[in-house]
Amino acid sequence: MSATSPSFWLDSLGPLDRRPALPGDRTADVAIVGGGYTGLWTAYYLAKADPTLSIVVLEAEYCGFGASGRNGGWASGLFPVAEEKLARRYGGERAAAMHIALGDAVDEVGRVAAAEGIDCDYAKGGTISLVRSPAQLRRARSAPGFVGADEARAICGANDVLGGIYSEHCAALHPAKLARGLASAAERLGVTIHEGTRALRISRGTVVTDHGTVRAGTVVRALEGYTAALAGHRRRLAPVYSLMIATEPLPAAFWERVGLARRETFTDERRMVIYGQRTADDRLAFGGRGAPYHFGSKIRPEYDRVPQVFEALRRTLGELFDIDPPIAYRWGGPLGIPRDWMPSVGLRDGIGWSGGYVGDGVAAANLGGRTLADLIRGESTERTGLPWVGHRSRRWEPEPARWLGINVGLRATALLDAWDRRPAA
Template sequence: MSAPSYWLHTLGPVTPRPPLAGDRDADVAVVGGGYTGLWTAYYLSRLAPHLSIAVLEAEYCGFGASGRNGGWASGLFPVSEEKLTRRYGPERASAMHAALAGAVDEVGRAAAAEGIDCDYAKGGTITLARTPAQLKRAQSAKGFIGAGEASAICGANDVLGGIYSPDCAALHPAKLVRGLAAAVERRGVAIHEGTRVRRIARGLVETDHGTVKAGTVVRALEGYTARLAGHRRNLAPVYSLMIATEPLSAAEWDRIGLRRRETFSDERHMIIYGQRTADDRLAFGGRGAPYHFGSRIEPGYDRVPAVFDNLRDTLTEMFGIRPEIAYRWGGPLGIPRDWMPSVGLADGIAWAGGYVGDGVAAANLAGRTLADLISGTKSDLTTLPWVGHRSRRWEPEPIRWLGINAALHATNLRDALERPRV
């Protein structure tokens, strides 16, 4: 498979847009052609159509996490509402989570308005509790449901309860990002693919095909931020890997459920995530791949056979099936030092990211927020807690490598200790 994910493979070969043809000027230069950059360009072009906007993408739109993720447009945020409340107060914490929940609907609304058929299905999400320790955690959470109700949604083995939230939609991420790129172009935004950005500064973007002078520069690189000069320690690129099965039979789906295409996970510490695709596959992923020294990002890191085998074994353990695996892939996501995503604009440079893997809906919210900030529009979005937040930088190597990988091993150990002994 030449495409870097099942999602991209289903869309066929990519015909890249032409790269930047030498130096140019723009009002706004957006660095990164994924969800964050494209949503920013989309909403800004609607809000301020007089602005000239250029999107600069090293590969092609959707090459990164936007074309490889689990297809969850969710209201999840990596910082709990309790922590947000302690730091920002109950009103602002509640506003943050309400805005993310609203972003789930906005993704569907905008896709429909632009004629983007991205297999959007808002069935919600369920987090299963399948051990006594997991059940104890789940029982204190908002949206807790009992074993019978949870099993009726997702027919996994050993279900003791679960947490259900309506604020999630399953979708085909590559269809969304490719459709969004086309919608942005229709609004007059220039997209330059095959154009790697080397350095950004106030009013300036240096690429391998020329220099763009712009009044505002938007950094929207997420897991690839570490490749940008001077930004290696801003976000740690940590890999998440996925598999997709061959289509399952009607009998298997009768037992598994997910009839409204609810997304699913469980209460283990090492994150797993899955969805029923529109063509009746299980697309399933999880963390566990190592962090690479120096925040390196390489194509070979997308494939870790031991992690793929573990993902397949987890599906077998959860559902009592041994599915044929049709696709295997992975990619880096961006993790800030305090796990707090952020959006901001200062001294002509805007940024958004650090979604810790929950970026499909969050990037939409970030794009709308950046559009308001850049255009000078005052709104409820520009007062949300993540606006202007600055995470402290990750430690230098080798401390960063030792710390992140030690945390991964500790997370696996915690899950092992919570498994019932037979």
């Protein structure tokens, strides 16, 4: 991987032509801070709905630089809050609507990619969560979509599979191709994108950047894991790192044994999240949590690479598939976690936001962008009635409590997984 590229996905695109920075002060109808999925989907749907709007996207680096160009390539209908918990708070009908809307967003991503000619290797094969220990099996048997060992192994031929939980609501894709293609599609609709333009402060009607000030009727905060770097937002979302590896292309004999014939994405039922996909060029792209949270919500390039986490991912991949995987790429980056793990979208006092996806943002950002477009245009739709609309998580604790709490939680999660793997008595 090149020294200047933060992921395999971005590296595979080759050199990127950067768009010009903001040339100075200007006005717009809508100013969107962040050139990842959330900001780009919001701009795209706004421009489609009302071509007369002047829309400006402001990106500190380049579109897709953050999680949108580094994630596992899962466009999934997953939501970090269980439907049962949503139902207790918002009622069963609204909770079900939230999960249906996310499942539909998986298809919407594919529909727009096809309509706009975005070749992002989209393949809707679903996702399988493998059950690989007796403790996991006890928890998983009653879950919707549970399948037996033979059916699970037929989808993903990993070792020690006792069953699985399958969902059709997931597509594998190339995330950086989607991000860059979406940016071009938005520009074709008249959206102006300024890269290399870092937002320093936002307030009602104003975005102050390092290249000038944009005044707009509506300001949208779409920074996800980088939200903490914005003045006054350090405790809004915690930037927690997820790291990935990608193998060299693997031979046909491996895929005949392992399967993933429809490019199903895969994980297992451990608590410390892992995630993988078969790429369009027959690599395994595989990631997981476990990297530490950094004091003060700091975000630095060196945090993208933690050798011991990369080695743990390599070992896990080897143990899953009984291989010594030839690793070609290693990378990572921050994702945004709200205090209550509940993503949200909303518009208040002229400032819109969507985020806190807890790592499942590829499809959720599409839904968030469509919802923001509705809210900004003052439309009441099924989307604007979903339970995440207007939700505000309480802020994370001040340091050092934030650092202690998050890292103790990570350690406890690892210990619980080790307990699950203990030999049966």
